[in-house]
Amino acid sequence: MSVLVLILAVSAACCLGFGFVLQQNVAQKAPLSDFLSPRLLLDLMRVPRWLGGIGLMVAGMILGAVALGKGEISLVEPLLATNLLFALALSRHQTKHPLSHQGWAGLILLAGGVTTFILAGQPRGGDAVTDPARHWLIIGVMVGTALLLTTYAKRSRLSAGPTLLALAAGLLYGVQDALTRVTGTRFSEGGIMEVLTGWQPYGVLVLGVTGLILVQSAFETAELRNSLPALTAAQPLAGILCGVGFLGDRLRTDTGALAWEAAGLAAIVAGIVLLGLHPAMPRGTAPREPSLDLQPR
Numbered sequence: 001m002s003v004l005v006l007i008l009a010v011s012a013a014c015c016l017g018f019g020f021v022l023q024q025n026v027a028q029k030a031p032l033s034d035f036l037s038p039r040l041l042l043d044l045m046r047v048p049r050w051l052g053g054i055g056l057m058v059a060g061m062i063l064g065a066v067a068l069g070k071g072e073i074s075l076v077e078p079l080l081a082t083n084l085l086f087a088l089a090l091s092r093h094q095t096k097h098p099l100s101h102q103g104w105a106g107l108i109l110l111a112g113g114v115t116t117f118i119l120a121g122q123p124r125g126g127d128a129v130t131d132p133a134r135h136w137l138i139i140g141v142m143v144g145t146a147l148l149l150t151t152y153a154k155r156s157r158l159s160a161g162p163t164l165l166a167l168a169a170g171l172l173y174g175v176q177d178a179l180t181r182v183t184g185t186r187f188s189e190g191g192i193m194e195v196l197t198g199w200q201p202y203g204v205l206v207l208g209v210t211g212l213i214l215v216q217s218a219f220e221t222a223e224l225r226n227s228l229p230a231l232t233a234a235q236p237l238a239g240i241l242c243g244v245g246f247l248g249d250r251l252r253t254d255t256g257a258l259a260w261e262a263a264g265l266a267a268i269v270a271g272i273v274l275l276g277l278h279p280a281m282p283r284g285t286a287p288r289e290p291s292l293d294l295q296p297r
Helices: 003-027 038-044 048-070 073-080 083-095 100-121 132-155 161-196 200-221 228-246 255-276
Strands: none
Touching: 003 038, 003 048, 003 073, 003 083, 003 200, 003 228, 038 200, 048 073, 048 161, 073 100, 073 161, 073 228, 083 100, 083 228, 083 255, 100 255, 132 161, 132 228, 161 200, 161 228, 228 255
16 A cells, blocks of 8 residues: 555545534534525635634545545545544544543444455556446436435434435545546546546536535534444445446455455444444534524624
């Protein structure tokens, strides 16, 4: 594994984790009438703390895009999942809550799962699938599943809704990462004109904005622990599926390697859940007024 890819991916995870916590600190105070509406972003944009969180998230996405350009998506995505470790670190600083056995167990499972998956699978590049039907089938399944999750979340926004929205956003972000990889490849082969004549960069923009609305709506309506674990787990799984499905990423496929890869992914998900449910994660707010002024005083 390239040391540069490791540094870029972990740095991206750090920016993303810190950014998510800052965004949720503000989004939890947004008016519920903005749920799943672009108005939510307009309201949040007026708060410097939220803009700082977005700035960190954008920095993380840029670093992640550079990492994706230099390494396989099946390698970068598990590393990006460690953003939850950094989110927990900032949350602990805010809440002063000790790590406890649950936190250590989650940390070991997440870090061990990432290491196990990478060592067992040995992700490496290959020839991308040129059949557009394969691309659209996988992307369609991801986007369609996200749409179904969002539709159901609108009916249960204060119960299972935040988790479903975070799952949907994670799927979209996984596809966005795959399209970012494709965009980077097009740029290296033909420059900016090659990028602008393809649909992929516009898909990256649409998926990014849509995912942002879903994430902020999830942050708005529930505790961070109800949304961030689902988001963090869904994104790498979707990205790896896209990487293997049509980007040409290759993993070892012998029986022993597949068993360890599955165990690694299971450990990643288990670690994410344990860390996401840790008491240090922000709890959100108590029941509030339907509308709240977000303007700083």
